[in-house]
Amino acid sequence: MMKLSKSVWCSWLGGILALAAVPPSARANVYATDIRLNGGTTNVNLPAAGSVSISYILNEPASLGATINILNGTSVVRALALPAGSPGTLLGTNSVTWDGTDGNSNNVPNGVYSISITAASSGYTNWTQITTDTNAGNYVFYGTGIAVDRNPASPYYGRVFVANAIEGPNPETNPGDVNGVLILNADGSPADESPTNWCQTGGLDWMNDGFAPWKIEVSGDDHVYISDLSTSGGLVYRWDPLLSTNSQLLVLDTNNWGAGGGVALSGPGIFGTGTNTEIWMADTRNPGFPISLGVIEYKVTAAGTCASNDTGTTVVGLGSSTNGLDLDQAPWDVDLDQYHNIYTIQYILDSGDPSSRVFCFPAYNPATNQGKPETNAIWAVGAGDDTYGGASGIAVSPDGTYVAVALWGVLAGNDYTNGNTRILSATNGAFVTELDLVPDTLDVVDSDCAWDAVGNVYFIHGHPDYVTPGVWRAFSPPGTNQATTVAPAIVQFGATVVTQPLITGITVSNGTVVITFTAGASDSASAFAILGAALAAGPYSAISGATIRQLSAGVFQASFSSSTAHQFYRVERVAALPPEITSISVSNGSVLVNFSGSASDLPSAFTLQSASAPKAAAFTDVAAAASQITAGHFQFGVPANGPSRFYRVRR
Numbered sequence: 001m002m003k004l005s006k007s008v009w010c011s012w013l014g015g016i017l018a019l020a021a022v023p024p025s026a027r028a029n030v031y032a033t034d035i036r037l038n039g040g041t042t043n044v045n046l047p048a049a050g051s052v053s054i055s056y057i058l059n060e061p062a063s064l065g066a067t068i069n070i071l072n073g074t075s076v077v078r079a080l081a082l083p084a085g086s087p088g089t090l091l092g093t094n095s096v097t098w099d100g101t102d103g104n105s106n107n108v109p110n111g112v113y114s115i116s117i118t119a120a121s122s123g124y125t126n127w128t129q130i131t132t133d134t135n136a137g138n139y140v141f142y143g144t145g146i147a148v149d150r151n152p153a154s155p156y157y158g159r160v161f162v163a164n165a166i167e168g169p170n171p172e173t174n175p176g177d178v179n180g181v182l183i184l185n186a187d188g189s190p191a192d193e194s195p196t197n198w199c200q201t202g203g204l205d206w207m208n209d210g211f212a213p214w215k216i217e218v219s220g221d222d223h224v225y226i227s228d229l230s231t232s233g234g235l236v237y238r239w240d241p242l243l244s245t246n247s248q249l250l251v252l253d254t255n256n257w258g259a260g261g262g263v264a265l266s267g268p269g270i271f272g273t274g275t276n277t278e279i280w281m282a283d284t285r286n287p288g289f290p291i292s293l294g295v296i297e298y299k300v301t302a303a304g305t306c307a308s309n310d311t312g313t314t315v316v317g318l319g320s321s322t323n324g325l326d327l328d329q330a331p332w333d334v335d336l337d338q339y340h341n342i343y344t345i346q347y348i349l350d351s352g353d354p355s356s357r358v359f360c361f362p363a364y365n366p367a368t369n370q371g372k373p374e375t376n377a378i379w380a381v382g383a384g385d386d387t388y389g390g391a392s393g394i395a396v397s398p399d400g401t402y403v404a405v406a407l408w409g410v411l412a413g414n415d416y417t418n419g420n421t422r423i424l425s426a427t428n429g430a431f432v433t434e435l436d437l438v439p440d441t442l443d444v445v446d447s448d449c450a451w452d453a454v455g456n457v458y459f460i461h462g463h464p465d466y467v468t469p470g471v472w473r474a475f476s477p478p479g480t481n482q483a484t485t486v487a488p489a490i491v492q493f494g495a496t497v498v499t500q501p502l503i504t505g506i507t508v509s510n511g512t513v514v515i516t517f518t519a520g521a522s523d524s525a526s527a528f529a530i531l532g533a534a535l536a537a538g539p540y541s542a543i544s545g546a547t548i549r550q551l552s553a554g555v556f557q558a559s560f561s562s563s564t565a566h567q568f569y570r571v572e573r574v575a576a577l578p579p580e581i582t583s584i585s586v587s588n589g590s591v592l593v594n595f596s597g598s599a600s601d602l603p604s605a606f607t608l609q610s611a612s613a614p615k616a617a618a619f620t621d622v623a624a625a626a627s628q629i630t631a632g633h634f635q636f637g638v639p640a641n642g643p644s645r646f647y648r649v650r651r
Contacts, residue, residue: 029476031454031483032056032066032117033158033186034093037491041155043604043625044491045498049100049107052491055093056117059158059186059456060130060476062089064120070098071114073629077102089119092187100493110494112603112627114637120482127423127433130456131474137188137198139176141168141469143447143460145215145226148186149241150398150453153638154222154623155488156241158186158452161224162460162472163213164199165206175199176469179208181216181226181243186452193242202226202237203245210466215266215333215393215448221273221620223304225251227266233257234265236279238304247536251305252279258293258311259283265296269334274620275302276612281312282344286330294318294327294373295334295344297364303535315364316342317373324356325377333393333448337400337426339363341378345391351410357382357391358405358429381429386410387418387437393448397455400426402477404457406446408464419445421459435475436461443468454483486637490603490627498602499554501528501571513562517571521554529574530558532566538621540570572651579606579634579649586640593636594629595649603628608636610645619648 034057037044044052054068066089068080080096082088088096098115102108131138145163149156161181168177175190176182178199183191190198206212207230214227214234224243228235236252257263262285269280277300283293295316298306306312319326332347340363348355359377382388390408397403403426409419420437424430435457438444449459455477462470499520507514515530525548531540546560558571583594593608603626609619626634626649636649 029123029454029456029481029483030058030060030062030119030121031158031186031452032058032119032485034155034192035115035117035485035487035489037115037487037489041489043489043602045602045604046491046493048110049493051100052098053095054098054115054117054487055095056485057093057158057185057187057189058089058091058119059452059474060121061091062119063122064480064482065089066117066119068096068098069116069118070108071116072108072111073627073635077108077113079103092189108493111492112629113491113493114627115487115491116484117487118482118484121480123479123481124476126478127435127457127475128478129435129473130476131188131472133471133473135188136174136176137182137184137190138471138473139174139469140164140182140460140462140472141177142166142210142466143462143470143472144210145213145393145448146450146458146460146472147216147218147224148450148452148458149218149222150451151218151220151222151623152453152485153488154241156222157485157488159191159218159241160184160186160188160458160472161216161218163216163226163448165208165210165212165214166466167208168469179206181213181224183241183243200243202239202243203248204228204237206230215268217268217270219270219273219277222623223277225268225270225279227268229264229266233261233263234281236265236268236281249304251300252281252298253306253308255309256298256306256311258296258314263293263296266332267334269336271336271340274611275300277304279306280315280334280336280342282331282334284330284332284347286347292318292327292330295331295342295361314373316344316361317375319375321375324383325359325380326375327359328355332391335394335396337396338398339400341400341426343394343396343403343426345394345405347391347408349390349408349411349416351386351389351412352384353389354384356380357385357388358394358403358424360403360426360429379429381424381431387420387422387434389418390416390445392446393459395449395451395457396426397451397457398453399455402426402432402451402457403429404449404451404459406449406459408445408447412442415442416445416464417442421446421449421457421461423457435459436473454481488623488625490625492603492628498573499523500604501556501573503569503571506569508562511562513560513569515558515569515571516551517556517558518554519556523554523556525550525556527573528556528558528571530560531570531572532563533568533570534565536568539619540568543569573605579651581647581649582633584647590637591640591645591647593638593647593649594633595635596633603634605651606634606636607650608638609648609650610638612645619646
């Protein structure tokens with residue numbers, strides 16, 4: 001297998017900018033997440049330099065200290081050095097105040113400032129657990145799936161999602177007993193939106209049968225994909241990071257089942273973002289007739305779903321060779337690395353079974369495979385080895401170095417034994433370490449695993465008896481490390497504070513939609529426009545014929561004819577000038593998109609969108625905050641990684 005390096009390039013195309021870049025390589029295990037400025041995740045606008053509260057969560061102590069850099073553009077105007085053991089370096093929530101001055105104790109001039117946090121640790125000698133089993137947030141009664149948000153530009157970066165597929169004894173008082181999805185911060189504390197009830201159902205009445213919710217994956221554009229294996233063939237849903245009921249989308253439906261509907265699809269593995277998203281599933285039928293289809297790839301449409309009656313493409317099929325490099329029973333889960341190599345497992349419970357358990361197949365190329373599924377793996381391990389029994393979950397680290405495998409173990413009579421999670425080399429499957437194997441211990445099983453963006457591994461450790469509760473754990477690999485996280489919001493001093501419109505009510509009567517909203521007391525009705533869309537994610541467009549009138553100072557009402565084409569609405573300020581991209585460049589691993597607007601515009605008025613091709617329908621929002629360079633001139637900065645992208649800016 002050969003890995004091709006990528007060169008950096010950019011080009012202009014029809015006023016839209018395209019860029020490709022090499023992702024930076026870094027090794028880090030302590031990191032800052034949930035960064036908030038003055039308690040929020042939105043931009044802070046102040047009339048003059050003053051104090052700003054900076055809070056964040058560390059997943060483990062920064063034993064070598066932390067540094068908070070305040071930047072104007074790319075220049076560091078103030079560095080707050082925090083020694084180990086002091087506030088700002090502790091496990092959990094930290095809060096530090098910047099007083100608005102530079103390194104010489106002078107108030108910084110008016111302008112836009114970004115904030116980055118670098119945490120450093122001496123690390124550990126061996127792979128070490130960094131979570132606490134007795135922490136309330138780590139409790140999960142019957143965990144089946146786990147995933148971590150790895151999008152550094154997102155305010156939800158580092159969030160941990162855990163599926164609980166069986167209701168425990170106290171769902172009224174213990175969120176970990178609720179049949180649904182737990183949403184935690186990186187340190188195991190409840191997500192900020194639900195500090196007392198951190199389990200969400202996403203608006204679904206899960207079956208409470210041990211198979212729903214099943215596996216979880218979070219895409220690079222912050223979509224949370226969750227499978228439901230309680231149905232005969234398997235379904236996949238998608239939500240936003242809050243699992244908001246109105247964001248629920250059925251992505252893979254019953255009409256996407258192949259083999260005449262006879263599949264049993266586990267997964268998903270997710271590769272790509274936007275309309276380039278691929279959904280990979282494992283057909284778990286074993287034994288069964290017809291036999292398992294193997295590993296199947298689906299592509300999504302512009303609506304974010306698999307096309308109706310699209311039964312996918314079988315990429316890895318079952319083989320019959322005797323070299324141990326092919327699937328000979330059925331896959332159980334699937335993941336992909338950044339090079340599109342395919343990792344899968346076989347869930348084998350019989351002691352001494354000669355079949356391989358863990359596989360890595362090469363990236364699929366239909367041209368070289370004559371359109372047929374591939375059957376010959378790059379490597380396969382675990383044949384006849386009971387410590388690889390009951391492989392239930394697989395995940396490859398974001399840098400493609402390691403593969404984690406969660407295992408139930410093998411059956412010993414009516415009990416399971418040798419359940420554990422182990423780490424392998426992604427290059428050749430060589431054993432690296434096991435994290436929690438206690439030989440001959442009965443009915444202790446690991447069901448799924450995941451990685452965060454900086455190289456920590458997560459897994460679910462539980463019991464198969466539907467009685468004894470389990471936990472989710474995180475382990476840090478050995479070695480000194482550090483990581484830098486940039487706050488998604490910015491600080492602007494000298495800004496004219498503009499009150500953004502806020503919808504307070506929507507009614508529909510006799511074919512007329514009436515929207516009530518608030519804004520600034522000095523605003524006039526002509527300052528606003530009403531936008532509508534068929535989906536919550538957009539795209540949004542202006543609603544023709546909408547009339548807006550002022551009810552009182554700062555209170556407005558819009559009315560227009562209802563339409564099936566518009567189910568979601570926004571109120572936006574009318575802009576004097578549309579944003580126009582003026583340049584694009586790559587600097588220090590970031591894509592810098594410069595653009596112009598009106599002199600009175602705030603950075604928060606703009607959204608960056610990207611796509612893999614210059615087609616309007618393919619563009620999706622990028623989780624990034626604009627900064628103001630001068631009046632009417634702005635800049636977006638996003639990580640330079642992945643394949644080539646096209647960018648545009650909208651209000």
